[in-house]
Amino acid sequence: MEHLLNKRVLNIEISGIRKFSNMVSGVEDMISLTIGQPDFQTPPHVKQAGIAAIEQDFTTYTHNAGYLELRNAANNFVKHKYNLEYDPEKEVIVTVGASEAIDVSLRTILAEGSEVILPGPIYPGYEPIIRMTGGVPVHVDTRDSQFKLTAEKIEPYLTDKTRCIILPYPSNPTGVSLTEHDLKDIAKLLKGKDIFVIADEIYSELVYENKHYSIATDLRDQTIIINGLSKSHSMTGWRIGFLFAPENISKHILKVHQYNVSCVSSISQMAALEALTNGYNDAEPMRIEYVKRRDFVCERLTKMGLEYVKPDGAFYFFVKIPEKYQMPSFDFAVDLAHTNKVAVVPGSAFSKFGEGYFRLSYACSMEKLSEGLNRLENYLKN
Known part of the structure; x- marks a missing residue:
C-alpha cells in the first residue's frame, strides 16, 4: 500500500540531525555533541506550576489560541524584551512548540509554486514543510558572508514567485545573528512587497554580545514571529x-492551527504562564554559562587549527572540516564516532551548503564538552 501514499511525503527524508543522533545513541562511552537540547533542568517553580495545574484540574480544552492570560504574558514578554507589541486576543497564538508554528505559518501563506528564500546552511525543519505545501525552497549560499542572509544576498533571488523569506536568527546550525543594521536593510528591501517574512527567533534569549533585535520592529505588517520556551x-x-x-x-x-491540534496542552500552558511571569529572566543564568562554554570551545578549536565563525547566539559551532579529509561530512562524522567515540552532526544535514562542515553543540556540561573536544583533538592528530 506504500505506493498509494502522498508522494510529497514519500520524497521527504528524516532529519539528518535525528538520523545521525539515532545512529550513535546507546553506543557505550559515546560523547554526543549533537542534539540542540539544553542540559539544564526546567526551573523548579515552572515544574511546580505544571503540577499545580494538574491538581487544580486545568485539564480541559483551552481557547484554540491558548489561555488569554498566557497570551497576555507572551505579549508583555516581547514588549519589554524586544520592544514589540501585539493584541493578545487577536495577534498571539500559543502553538505546540516552534515547530508547529513554522508548519501552520507555511501552510497558511504558501500556494503551489510559491518560492521561499532561506539561508544555507539552515536547520532542516523548514524545507520539508515547504515542499509538502507545493512550495519551492530557494537556498542562498551564505558561506562567504559569515553565514548571514543579508539584503545584498536576498535581492538577486527575488522573483514574482517569491512569497516568503525565512530569517532563523540566532542561527541553528551556525550560532550567528543578524545585527539591527542587517535587519533594517532587509526591511527596507522588502517593505511594501507582497512577501512575508518568517522570523524564527526561538534563540532570542540566548544572544551574547548584542541585544536581540527583531525585524518586526521595522516590518511588522509583513512579519510572522516564531518563538517559544524550549531554549530560553x-x-x-x-x-x-x-x-x-x-x-x-x-x-x-x-x-490551520485549530484543525491541526485544536489547542496546546492546558498543563503546559499553565507552566508557561509561570515561566513568562515569575521566570521572566530564567534564561540569564543559562546564557552566562553558555558564554563560558562558547569561549572555552573557541579556545580549543583555535588551538586545533580548525576554522569557524565565532557564534554570538544559540549554542552551536559550525566547523569547517580540514581539506586533508577527502570525504563527505557524513562519512567524517561516522568515522569520528566510530574511532574516537565523539558524535557531531554532519554539515550535510543542513542543506548542500553545509557540506564540508560539522555542527558541534555545547549544550552540555563542561566536563562532557572537555572530554568530547579531547577526543576530537586526538582524532585530528592521529
Whole structure:
C-alpha cells in the first residue's frame, strides 16, 4: 500500500540531525555533541506550576489560541524584551512548540509554486514543510558572508514567485545573528512587497554580545514571529511555542492551527504562564554559562587549527572540516564516532551548503564538552 501514499511525503527524508543522533545513541562511552537540547533542568517553580495545574484540574480544552492570560504574558514578554507589541486576543497564538508554528505559518501563506528564500546552511525543519505545501525552497549560499542572509544576498533571488523569506536568527546550525543594521536593510528591501517574512527567533534569549533585535520592529505588517520556551527556559518537552502576527494574517493561521491540534496542552500552558511571569529572566543564568562554554570551545578549536565563525547566539559551532579529509561530512562524522567515540552532526544535514562542515553543540556540561573536544583533538592528530 506504500505506493498509494502522498508522494510529497514519500520524497521527504528524516532529519539528518535525528538520523545521525539515532545512529550513535546507546553506543557505550559515546560523547554526543549533537542534539540542540539544553542540559539544564526546567526551573523548579515552572515544574511546580505544571503540577499545580494538574491538581487544580486545568485539564480541559483551552481557547484554540491558548489561555488569554498566557497570551497576555507572551505579549508583555516581547514588549519589554524586544520592544514589540501585539493584541493578545487577536495577534498571539500559543502553538505546540516552534515547530508547529513554522508548519501552520507555511501552510497558511504558501500556494503551489510559491518560492521561499532561506539561508544555507539552515536547520532542516523548514524545507520539508515547504515542499509538502507545493512550495519551492530557494537556498542562498551564505558561506562567504559569515553565514548571514543579508539584503545584498536576498535581492538577486527575488522573483514574482517569491512569497516568503525565512530569517532563523540566532542561527541553528551556525550560532550567528543578524545585527539591527542587517535587519533594517532587509526591511527596507522588502517593505511594501507582497512577501512575508518568517522570523524564527526561538534563540532570542540566548544572544551574547548584542541585544536581540527583531525585524518586526521595522516590518511588522509583513512579519510572522516564531518563538517559544524550549531554549530560553529549557522546556523542550513541554512543547510551548508562540506565534505573533498582524490580525489579518494570524486569524487565518489560527484556522490551520485549530484543525491541526485544536489547542496546546492546558498543563503546559499553565507552566508557561509561570515561566513568562515569575521566570521572566530564567534564561540569564543559562546564557552566562553558555558564554563560558562558547569561549572555552573557541579556545580549543583555535588551538586545533580548525576554522569557524565565532557564534554570538544559540549554542552551536559550525566547523569547517580540514581539506586533508577527502570525504563527505557524513562519512567524517561516522568515522569520528566510530574511532574516537565523539558524535557531531554532519554539515550535510543542513542543506548542500553545509557540506564540508560539522555542527558541534555545547549544550552540555563542561566536563562532557572537555572530554568530547579531547577526543576530537586526538582524532585530528592521529
